[in-house]
Amino acid sequence: MLSETVFQSEDLPVADRFDAWQALMSRTHAPMQMSSEDAADFRAHQRLIALGDVAVWPATFQQLVFRRTPKLVRQSDPENCHLSLLLRGNAVASWNRNEAAYSAYDLHINDTSLPFEIATGRGPITTIGIEVPKALLGLPWGSAQSVIGRRISARDGMGFLLAQFVSQLSADTRAYRPADAPRLGSVLAELVTALFAHALEAQDALAPETRDRTVTLGVKDFIRRRLHDCELTPSAIAAAHHISRGHLHRLFQAEGTTVASYIRDQRLEAARRELADPAQAATPVHVIAARWGFKDHTTFTRTFRTAYGAPPRDFRRRPPDPRRTHG
Incomplete structure (x- = not known):
């Protein structure tokens, strides 16, 4: 089984829940300021799955506003790119005078080096967060950062492939051994790289091994969805x-x-x-x-x-x- 850390707000006194969640998010992603209409009795659940230098964190939480200010960026920057696969709810993100809205089965991408604000809608939000060090990506960050803030669908193409991978991984980690963690982290970093390259129309910039790995993952997903087909040759x-x-x-x-x-x-x-x-x-x-x-x-x-x-x-x-x- 992979290493997991579980946070359940109901395990804490009501008065401590929101502060504990803010501290947890600052450790999981990067230091942030938060506010919530539900802060007085905040409810949240998170599983943090460690994959070497990469992390995946399925979470459900109530309405929130996340703010990463220029001051917080100067004080601490883990140099990660972050992807959120939104499974339930909606959100609006703003950065550098830009704004984008996201809903279920969208992927939102941001950068710990940039100030941002994300406001979620009312009702519980369910998401899978992905933290990948920028140094692990197979593209120069100077090129890749242009995908920041883009709304990318997780219903088809590379977005769907990435969503399938993190959803299956998050569903049950018992099938994996601790030694699998860094290998799974490498696969996830390659998928994120391929997603960015596709969004940039820069597939030719990918290393051959990354292209091959991405094709292999796509082929395996294709096979698993057609096992019933006797003509699967x-x-x-x-x-x-x-x-x-x-x-x-x-x-x-x-x-x-x-x-x-x-x-x-x-x-x-x-x-x-x-x-x-x-x-x-x-x-x-x-x-x-x-x-x-x-x-x-x-x-x-x-x-x-x-x-x-x-x-x-x-x-x-x-x-x-x-x-x-x-x-």
Whole structure:
């Protein structure tokens, strides 16, 4: 499990909650001034997930105004770029005489080196914050900083890919080991770099390894969303991503696997989850197998037994620890 620090305002006396939240936000992001219409009985929850030098923090909180003044910037600057994936609520940000409005499934980007003010709307706000040192980005900050304040959609394209990554990571960190943290942080920094490059139309400025990693993540997301498709082949995947089959195979070879193995393992894991799910107890094994793209039941049974040590029917009768995953 990854290292997490949890803050729950209800654990504190009412009179201490808002000050504690302001102090927490100043440590998580950068020193800020805050005000809230709900300060008298402020309610907030945050999980801070450490990924080496990168951090992800899912949070829900009441109405707030965040202010980072020129004086606070001079006093302390962690030299981070920050991204907020807004999941519920709305906000308005202002900086350098500019202003932009954000709503659910928008990404807001700011810079700890710039003064800003962000005012959220009424009602609870749910967001996933991302803190990335500017030094970890694969683009010169002088170019990348022009994305500050832009409203970028998380519903499609690079924004969607980044949102999927942080949402899945935040949903359950038990699948990862502590040693995975810096690797996940590096992947996240590369995704942020790719998002900025796309916004700047500067894909050619990316290092080749960053471009390849971004393509690989996109391919994996494409595969996971189409596991049910029996025609999910390397040719179809390569065509959908406008790359050659040879390039596709090299991307997976760089990760020590093959396209076919990745598809098989993802399908097996999806089938395993359903076989272990009591709600699926009445669903025949062959239906589950077909649902996840296995054309031949005999092949599915043999492959499943090799991966999990028992045939599907025996596995269903004596399911292992549900937290166990293949690979």
